Amino acid sequence: xxxxxxxxxxxxxxxxxxxxxxxxxxxxxxxxxxxxxxxxxxxxxxxxxxxxxxxxxxxxxxxxxxxxxxxxxxxxxxxxxxxxxxxxxxxxxxxxxxxxxxxxxxxxxxxxxxxxxxxxxxxxxxxxxxxxxxxxxxxxxxxxxxxxxxxxxxxxxxxxxxxxxxxxxxxxxxxxxxxxxxxxxxxxxxxxxxxxxxxx
Ligand SMILES: Nc1nc2c(ncn2[C@@H]2O[C@H](COP(=O)(O)OP(=O)(O)O)[C@@H](O)[C@H]2O)c(=O)[nH]1
Ligand SMILES: Nc1ncnc2c1ncn2[C@@H]1O[C@H](COP(=O)(O)OP(=O)(O)O)[C@@H](O)[C@H]1O
Numbered sequence: 227x228x229x230x231x232x233x234x235x236x237x238x239x240x241x242x243x244x245x246x247x248x249x250x251x252x253x254x255x256x257x258x259x260x261x262x263x264x265x266x267x268x269x270x271x272x273x274x275x276x277x278x279x280x281x282x283x284x285x286x287x288x289x290x291x292x293x294x295x296x297x298x299x300x301x302x303x304x305x306x307x308x309x310x311x312x313x314x315x316x317x318x319x320x321x322x323x324x325x326x327x328x329x330x331x332x333x334x335x336x337x338x339x340x341x342x343x344x345x346x347x348x349x350x351x352x353x354x355x356x357x358x359x360x361x362x363x364x365x366x367x368x369x370x371x372x373x374x375x376x377x378x379x380x381x382x383x384x385x386x387x388x389x390x391x392x393x394x395x396x397x398x399x400x401x402x403x404x405x406x407x408x409x410x411x412x413x414x415x416x417x418x419x420x421x422x423x424x425x426x
Pocket of ligand 1: 238240332
Protein backbone atom coordinates (compact mmCIF):
# COMPACT_ATOMS: atom_id res chain seq x y z
CA UNK A 227 0.00 0.00 0.00
CA UNK A 228 1.19 3.51 -0.79
CA UNK A 229 2.19 5.50 2.29
CA UNK A 230 -0.01 8.53 2.99
CA UNK A 231 1.13 12.11 2.46
CA UNK A 232 2.16 14.49 5.19
CA UNK A 233 0.25 17.76 4.80
CA UNK A 234 1.12 20.91 6.74
CA UNK A 235 -1.48 23.66 6.96
CA UNK A 236 -0.48 26.97 8.53
CA UNK A 237 -1.79 30.51 8.67
CA UNK A 238 -2.49 33.22 11.22
CA UNK A 239 -4.99 32.69 14.01
CA UNK A 240 -8.51 33.33 12.72
CA UNK A 241 -7.67 33.03 9.00
CA UNK A 242 -10.01 30.05 8.67
CA UNK A 243 -7.78 26.96 8.89
CA UNK A 244 -10.31 25.01 10.93
CA UNK A 245 -13.18 26.09 8.68
CA UNK A 246 -11.36 25.04 5.50
CA UNK A 247 -10.34 21.75 7.14
CA UNK A 248 -14.01 20.88 7.78
CA UNK A 249 -14.68 21.10 4.03
CA UNK A 250 -11.66 18.92 3.26
CA UNK A 251 -12.66 16.32 5.85
CA UNK A 252 -16.09 16.06 4.26
CA UNK A 253 -14.50 14.61 1.10
CA UNK A 254 -13.63 10.93 1.72
CA UNK A 255 -11.71 10.63 -1.57
CA UNK A 256 -8.96 12.79 -0.01
CA UNK A 257 -8.34 10.06 2.63
CA UNK A 258 -7.55 12.69 5.23
CA UNK A 259 -6.72 12.06 8.85
CA UNK A 260 -6.36 15.03 11.16
CA UNK A 261 -3.45 14.84 13.56
CA UNK A 262 -4.67 15.83 17.03
CA UNK A 263 -2.04 17.98 18.70
CA UNK A 264 -1.01 18.23 22.31
CA UNK A 265 -1.37 21.64 23.97
CA UNK A 266 -1.04 23.33 27.34
CA UNK A 267 -3.75 25.84 26.30
CA UNK A 268 -7.04 25.65 28.23
CA UNK A 269 -9.97 24.19 26.27
CA UNK A 270 -12.42 26.64 24.67
CA UNK A 271 -16.15 26.17 25.13
CA UNK A 272 -17.19 23.14 23.06
CA UNK A 273 -13.67 21.76 22.54
CA UNK A 274 -13.31 18.05 23.26
CA UNK A 275 -10.18 16.49 24.80
CA UNK A 276 -8.69 13.92 22.42
CA UNK A 277 -10.55 15.35 19.40
CA UNK A 278 -9.68 19.05 19.16
CA UNK A 279 -6.51 18.67 21.20
CA UNK A 280 -4.98 16.53 23.89
CA UNK A 281 -5.14 19.11 26.68
CA UNK A 282 -2.17 18.53 28.99
CA UNK A 283 -0.33 20.21 31.85
CA UNK A 284 3.05 21.90 31.21
CA UNK A 285 4.66 18.95 33.05
CA UNK A 286 2.98 16.37 30.82
CA UNK A 287 4.02 18.34 27.74
CA UNK A 288 7.61 18.54 28.95
CA UNK A 289 7.68 14.79 29.56
CA UNK A 290 6.40 14.02 26.04
CA UNK A 291 9.06 16.28 24.60
CA UNK A 292 11.86 14.77 26.71
CA UNK A 293 10.78 11.28 25.66
CA UNK A 294 11.10 12.25 21.99
CA UNK A 295 7.41 11.69 21.35
CA UNK A 296 6.86 14.91 19.37
CA UNK A 297 7.50 15.36 15.65
CA UNK A 298 7.66 19.13 16.23
CA UNK A 299 6.69 21.63 18.89
CA UNK A 300 6.44 25.37 19.48
CA UNK A 301 5.28 28.03 21.87
CA UNK A 302 2.45 30.26 20.66
CA UNK A 303 1.21 33.24 22.69
CA UNK A 304 2.07 31.71 26.06
CA UNK A 305 1.05 28.11 25.36
CA UNK A 306 2.90 25.08 24.05
CA UNK A 307 1.74 22.96 21.12
CA UNK A 308 3.18 19.77 19.63
CA UNK A 309 2.47 16.93 17.21
CA UNK A 310 2.55 13.38 18.66
CA UNK A 311 4.70 11.45 16.19
CA UNK A 312 3.53 7.88 16.70
CA UNK A 313 -0.01 8.52 15.52
CA UNK A 314 1.18 10.41 12.43
CA UNK A 315 3.30 7.42 11.39
CA UNK A 316 0.57 4.88 12.13
CA UNK A 317 -1.98 6.76 10.02
CA UNK A 318 0.45 7.31 7.13
CA UNK A 319 1.36 3.62 7.18
CA UNK A 320 -2.37 2.91 6.81
CA UNK A 321 -2.34 5.02 3.64
CA UNK A 322 -4.05 8.07 5.18
CA UNK A 323 -2.98 11.58 4.21
CA UNK A 324 -2.21 13.15 7.56
CA UNK A 325 -3.02 16.81 8.04
CA UNK A 326 -1.09 18.88 10.59
CA UNK A 327 -2.69 22.24 11.38
CA UNK A 328 0.28 23.96 12.98
CA UNK A 329 1.93 27.37 13.35
CA UNK A 330 4.99 28.52 11.43
CA UNK A 331 7.87 27.50 13.77
CA UNK A 332 6.55 23.93 13.88
CA UNK A 333 5.97 23.95 10.12
CA UNK A 334 9.64 24.84 9.56
CA UNK A 335 10.73 21.95 11.81
CA UNK A 336 8.55 19.53 9.85
CA UNK A 337 9.80 20.78 6.48
CA UNK A 338 13.37 20.25 7.65
CA UNK A 339 12.74 16.73 8.92
CA UNK A 340 10.35 15.74 6.15
CA UNK A 341 11.23 17.45 2.85
CA UNK A 342 8.39 15.60 1.11
CA UNK A 343 5.73 17.25 3.29
CA UNK A 344 3.25 19.31 1.28
CA UNK A 345 3.14 22.63 3.07
CA UNK A 346 0.35 25.14 2.52
CA UNK A 347 0.03 28.63 3.99
CA UNK A 348 -3.42 30.23 4.14
CA UNK A 349 -3.54 34.02 3.88
CA UNK A 350 -6.51 36.30 4.60
CA UNK A 351 -7.88 38.64 1.89
CA UNK A 352 -6.73 41.57 4.11
CA UNK A 353 -5.56 42.28 7.66
CA UNK A 354 -8.87 44.06 8.35
CA UNK A 355 -10.76 40.91 7.37
CA UNK A 356 -8.46 38.80 9.57
CA UNK A 357 -9.29 41.05 12.52
CA UNK A 358 -13.03 40.79 11.77
CA UNK A 359 -12.80 36.99 11.72
CA UNK A 360 -10.80 36.56 14.92
CA UNK A 361 -13.12 38.97 16.75
CA UNK A 362 -16.22 37.42 15.22
CA UNK A 363 -15.25 34.02 16.60
CA UNK A 364 -15.54 35.40 20.15
CA UNK A 365 -13.32 32.63 21.49
CA UNK A 366 -10.62 34.73 23.17
CA UNK A 367 -10.48 37.76 25.47
CA UNK A 368 -9.38 41.11 23.98
CA UNK A 369 -5.82 40.87 25.32
CA UNK A 370 -5.23 37.51 23.61
CA UNK A 371 -6.82 38.76 20.37
CA UNK A 372 -4.36 41.66 20.36
CA UNK A 373 -1.41 39.32 20.90
CA UNK A 374 -2.54 37.00 18.12
CA UNK A 375 -3.09 39.87 15.67
CA UNK A 376 0.33 41.31 16.51
CA UNK A 377 1.85 37.93 15.68
CA UNK A 378 -0.06 37.58 12.40
CA UNK A 379 1.94 40.11 10.35
CA UNK A 380 5.23 38.33 11.15
CA UNK A 381 3.70 34.94 10.37
CA UNK A 382 2.44 36.14 6.97
CA UNK A 383 5.99 37.24 6.12
CA UNK A 384 7.07 33.57 6.25
CA UNK A 385 4.61 32.47 3.57
CA UNK A 386 7.27 32.10 0.87
CA UNK A 387 8.81 29.26 2.89
CA UNK A 388 5.77 27.09 2.11
CA UNK A 389 5.26 25.10 -1.09
CA UNK A 390 1.79 26.58 -1.71
CA UNK A 391 -0.05 29.77 -0.71
CA UNK A 392 -3.85 29.86 -0.76
CA UNK A 393 -6.04 32.86 -0.04
CA UNK A 394 -9.13 32.13 2.02
CA UNK A 395 -11.63 34.57 0.58
CA UNK A 396 -14.29 31.91 0.24
CA UNK A 397 -13.75 28.79 2.40
CA UNK A 398 -15.21 26.36 -0.16
CA UNK A 399 -12.96 27.72 -2.91
CA UNK A 400 -9.90 27.60 -0.61
CA UNK A 401 -10.76 23.97 0.23
CA UNK A 402 -11.16 23.11 -3.48
CA UNK A 403 -7.72 24.57 -4.23
CA UNK A 404 -6.15 22.61 -1.38
CA UNK A 405 -7.98 19.45 -2.50
CA UNK A 406 -6.35 19.89 -5.94
CA UNK A 407 -2.91 20.13 -4.29
CA UNK A 408 -3.59 16.95 -2.28
CA UNK A 409 -4.83 15.04 -5.36
CA UNK A 410 -1.71 16.01 -7.27
CA UNK A 411 0.39 14.75 -4.34
CA UNK A 412 -1.53 11.46 -4.29
CA UNK A 413 -0.78 10.95 -7.99
CA UNK A 414 2.94 11.66 -7.60
CA UNK A 415 5.27 8.65 -7.49
CA UNK A 416 8.28 10.63 -6.31
CA UNK A 417 6.68 11.92 -3.09
CA UNK A 418 7.30 9.74 -0.06
CA UNK A 419 9.72 7.46 -1.87
CA UNK A 420 12.12 6.61 0.97
CA UNK A 421 10.57 9.21 3.27
CA UNK A 422 11.55 7.99 6.71
CA UNK A 423 10.74 11.26 8.40
CA UNK A 424 9.63 11.20 11.97
CA UNK A 425 10.10 7.47 12.45
CA UNK A 426 10.93 6.57 16.02
N1 LIG B 1 3.70 23.97 16.12
C1 LIG B 1 2.46 23.61 16.38
N2 LIG B 1 1.46 24.49 16.27
C2 LIG B 1 0.20 24.05 16.54
C3 LIG B 1 -0.09 22.72 16.90
N3 LIG B 1 -1.43 22.61 17.10
C4 LIG B 1 -1.96 23.82 16.83
N4 LIG B 1 -1.00 24.70 16.50
C5 LIG B 1 -1.11 26.11 16.08
O1 LIG B 1 -1.11 26.94 17.22
C6 LIG B 1 -1.80 28.15 16.92
C7 LIG B 1 -2.83 28.44 17.99
O2 LIG B 1 -3.82 27.44 17.98
P1 LIG B 1 -5.19 27.64 18.76
O3 LIG B 1 -4.89 28.11 20.14
O4 LIG B 1 -6.00 26.39 18.64
O5 LIG B 1 -5.89 28.86 18.00
P2 LIG B 1 -6.60 28.99 16.56
O6 LIG B 1 -5.69 28.41 15.51
O7 LIG B 1 -6.79 30.46 16.42
O8 LIG B 1 -7.91 28.27 16.63
C8 LIG B 1 -2.40 27.95 15.53
O9 LIG B 1 -1.57 28.56 14.57
C9 LIG B 1 -2.40 26.44 15.37
O10 LIG B 1 -2.34 26.04 14.00
C10 LIG B 1 1.01 21.80 17.00
O11 LIG B 1 0.89 20.62 17.31
N5 LIG B 1 2.24 22.30 16.74
N1 LIG C 1 -13.68 32.62 3.99
C1 LIG C 1 -14.26 33.08 5.12
N2 LIG C 1 -15.07 34.17 5.06
C2 LIG C 1 -15.62 34.66 6.20
N3 LIG C 1 -15.47 34.13 7.43
C3 LIG C 1 -14.68 33.04 7.55
C4 LIG C 1 -14.03 32.45 6.40
N4 LIG C 1 -13.31 31.38 6.81
C5 LIG C 1 -13.50 31.31 8.16
N5 LIG C 1 -14.32 32.29 8.60
C6 LIG C 1 -14.73 32.57 10.00
O1 LIG C 1 -13.59 33.14 10.66
C7 LIG C 1 -13.51 32.71 12.02
C8 LIG C 1 -12.15 32.04 12.26
O2 LIG C 1 -12.09 30.82 11.53
P1 LIG C 1 -11.34 29.53 12.11
O3 LIG C 1 -11.60 28.42 11.12
O4 LIG C 1 -11.70 29.30 13.53
O5 LIG C 1 -9.81 30.02 12.00
P2 LIG C 1 -8.42 29.36 12.47
O6 LIG C 1 -8.67 27.88 12.63
O7 LIG C 1 -7.46 29.67 11.36
O8 LIG C 1 -8.03 30.05 13.73
C9 LIG C 1 -14.67 31.75 12.25
O9 LIG C 1 -15.71 32.46 12.89
C10 LIG C 1 -15.07 31.32 10.83
O10 LIG C 1 -16.44 31.01 10.74
